[in-house]
Amino acid sequence: MGAGLEIPLDRILLGDCIETLRALPPASVHAVFADPPYNLQLRGTLHRPDHSLVDAVDDAWDQFTDFAAYDAFTREWLTECRRVLRKDGTLWLIGSYHNIFRLGTALQDLGFWILNDVIWRKANPMPNFRGRRFTNAHETLIWAARSEDAKYRFNYAAMKALNDDLQMRSDWYIPLCTGNERLRDEAGNKLHPTQKPEALLHRVILSCTQKGDVILDPFSGSGTTGAVAKRLGRRFIGIERDPTYAAAAERRIAAIQPLGDVETAPTPTRKEQPRIAFGSLVERGLVQPGATLTDRHRRWAAQVFADGTIACGTARGSIHGVGAAVQEAPSCNGWTFWHLVQADGALKLLDVFRTELAG
Amino acid sequence: MGAGLEIPLDRILLGDCIETLRALPPASVHAVFADPPYNLQLRGTLHRPDHSLVDAVDDAWDQFTDFAAYDAFTREWLTECRRVLRKDGTLWLIGSYHNIFRLGTALQDLGFWILNDVIWRKANPMPNFRGRRFTNAHETLIWAARSEDAKYRFNYAAMKALNDDLQMRSDWYIPLCTGNERLRDEAGNKLHPTQKPEALLHRVILSCTQKGDVILDPFSGSGTTGAVAKRLGRRFIGIERDPTYAAAAERRIAAIQPLGDVETAPTPTRKEQPRIAFGSLVERGLVQPGATLTDRHRRWAAQVFADGTIACGTARGSIHGVGAAVQEAPSCNGWTFWHLVQADGALKLLDVFRTELAG
DNA sequence: GACAGTGATGAATCGAACC
């Protein structure tokens, strides 16, 4: 703690991000988690196929005139965060393709040292309704030390334990914040447009801090960082300029019961089912385009295409759809119906490939 | 093709990336796939922002200057790629956290319009031996159109088919390039340090090009882009400055057997299916004049006329128009909205009739 | 109470062909 500045702990500070950061003492926090505006640049309105309206992020705080303005803002608050961060502290950022490249570049230019980029793979993302792009199913986090030569904390064993005794990878599979976890106003509408799931912050905080450490969130919003920090026995400082959000976060955090020393055991995360698409067998060359599939009794023969579809007679589509069509059945599990005709004429059930890949 | 420049197809051009790009005609390729170097030890080939050459043995460069040199190099070759790219073409980049933020920022600054960032999740990444970070288990790709307002190709149906009839997401699970696919020298050592798996290029090329399109790879390396392009019936241009890599890639690609027209036939989309008018169902007696149509919830009932129009309340017109009118929606796909009430009272979706007729 | 079915919704840079 320096310069006689006090560090206000376990509160949401109401005010402008940069000004408030400037009032904090240097080298005083162990970690920063920042979820800045994404600068989404949405143009029109978007409807679902059922004509319902997609509730977009159109808030004033996400509007910037151009990349230069966004970059200038980014560098200002990142500079202050770096000043406030202890030499052995680390910083987390989260963003999407709209802004994450600006953030990463600024980070590197300011002297931070990137340790990992981490992918939050969303279990249940919003689909792409118009079919014009890939489903945007992830967000990117960046984890960085204050400088290249800095010591930093990484709780390797905790992360490994959280991942069934395998090293924690840089891709994390976590559901969106929905249901009862999502804060709502009196009318039942979501209080904050971009509330992050507690599971995400749980992993972040557990990975790089210990009990009693101070975590700063300069864009506190709905207060997820503070809530998880308190539950895990960490201290926090939140900064938020919207009084409604700040008040809701204070109430939310006040209701949190900190875990005892014993129960600080990591919450088990939902296990992901390995899902294999037939197309990936084609991509990987395990099944060649042009190959022949047949059923157990060799009654039907189907040909494989480069896109992972198959064709049999006039039917073309997935292994499941074509299997159903030839049998005139309402549905069919193509994995257990179709066999690959191998070079020697022997049959190999597709499901065997799947088992091999998943294992 | 402009300025009398010839476009050299299906070859690896040996030479400096930027110089060779400058010799290509503008707006001549349909897609670019670029896997640029990202070790920042390229000093011998890097230029300062003022285009002067960076001295390879000059250790006085600080971190910022290194980044500036890398950025200048990046902007130079990206500018040339943008010139060579057709207006309706798209560009793919791949990188890791060391360079991907520089690449993405440069893309945006040069006027490219990011469509997706895509995560290549490695099935078998190298573990983190020292236990000081998360296992770096992914690389990031960026997919971008030439400008914000540009039309571009996205083979939505092919990507959906490749993913078992679910929309393709932005996170791709693909193994590293190993085993027989990996090119090796006489001593059995891997020929190229970062050879990309063919499965990755298969998905990239299938997603945004059609047969006969030209794909440019300015950092061709081991030639994966050319190999997969040739197999899928696309044309390619590779650029590589290392003669050993270029020669190995030429040999590799020469051995590729292109798939036939059948196996690479484009995935049929609904739009390309033979157009069926609702009236033809009435003409053929599949739907009787006077029959009743209703929606899934039996909220509305409409009567069928001999001319293929339907009426519901005061609304009369096509299945699309009346469907939109009763829902007070701007539009409606009548095929997937209306069901025929059959003799036994059961409902049959009109789209099922259409599928039967088309098949 | 269990289970099935329904409806709502999530950081989204989300037409194209034709006259």
Added chain:
DNA sequence: GGGTTCGATTCATCACTGT
């Protein structure tokens, strides 16, 4: 190029309701 028409387009999750 601008205006108009046609028609194509969604996955996982969870709260809630009804049987």
